[in-house]
Amino acid sequence: DAGVIQSPRHEVTEMGQEVTLRCKPISGHNSLFWYRQTMMRGLELLIYFNNNVPIDDSGMPEDRFSAKMPNASFSTLKIQPSEPRDSAVYFCASSGGQGAVDKHFGDGTRLSIL
Amino acid sequence: AQSVTQLGSHVSVSEGALVLLRCNYSSSVPPYLFWYVQYPNQGLQLLLKYTSAATLVKGINGFEAEFKKSETSFHLTKPSAHMSDAAEYFCAVSDTGGFKTIFGAGTRLFVKA
Numbered sequence: 001d002a003g004v005i006q007s008p009r010h011e012v013t014e015m016g017q018e019v020t021l022r023c024k025p026i027s028g029h030n031s032l033f034w035y036r037q038t039m040m041r042g043l044e045l046l047i048y049f050n051n052n053v054p055i056d057d058s059g060m061p062e063d064r065f066s067a068k069m070p071n072a073s074f075s076t077l078k079i080q081p082s083e084p085r086d087s088a089v090y091f092c093a094s095s096g097g098q099g100a101v102d103k104h105f106g107d108g109t110r111l112s113i114l
Numbered sequence: 115a116q117s118v119t120q121l122g123s124h125v126s127v128s129e130g131a132l133v134l135l136r137c138n139y140s141s142s143v144p145p146y147l148f149w150y151v152q153y154p155n156q157g158l159q160l161l162l163k164y165t166s167a168a169t170l171v172k173g174i175n176g177f178e179a180e181f182k183k184s185e186t187s188f189h190l191t192k193p194s195a196h197m198s199d200a201a202e203y204f205c206a207v208s209d210t211g212g213f214k215t216i217f218g219a220g221t222r223l224f225v226k227a
Contacts, residue, residue: 102160108155
């Protein structure tokens with residue numbers, strides 16, 4: 001079975017540019033999570049969706065960050081405009097089934113803002 | 115509020131030695147507890163979880179963890195370390211809904227030949 005698929009794996013861009021990260025969850029999973037990992041702050045939950053609906057976005061750091069889940073098989077995390085302090089590894093994870101708490105993580109997108 | 119504290123950011127063991135990674139949690143409700151492993155340039159992979167059934171939980175790759183409510187601990191152990199165990203390990207706590215999972219800062223395990 002295919003796992004959680006994230007693209008791109010690496011992104012290098014200049015500050016001020018728009019960045020879009022993409023995620024395809026495991027088929028049949030109804031919850032999707034976006035995390036950010038940095039050395040200083042560890043793993044932080046940014047936002048999560050249940051049945052394509054954003055449930056909690058309290059971890060989104062600023063209005064420059066936005067996330068969408070237009071359907072059950074696709075989600076995006078957008079940063080506009082990007083800043084150097086946004087440099088991090090961004091992970092998408094999905095979980096599914098009633099009572100399922102196990103999160104399945106993608107391999108992440110390593111984002112560098114110059 | 116829930117929180118997780120992992121004792122030791124780095125642990126080094128010799129191949130064949132016991133692995134012990136420590137985790138203490140704080141939770142106002144009966145928690146779900148997890149250990150995840152992260153290899154370089156990969157996402158986190160679930161090792162094992164505690165969901166209020168048996169207090170001794172067995173996971174993949176020979177790892178196990180014991181839930182001790184009196185000590186609010188969930189330490190991860192493996193009797194004999196293998197070189198392939200070198201990775202970063204994260205302890206995590208979640209509410210029973212499983213949505214808001216809080217991760218510890220991680221412990222990097224080094225295995226010496």
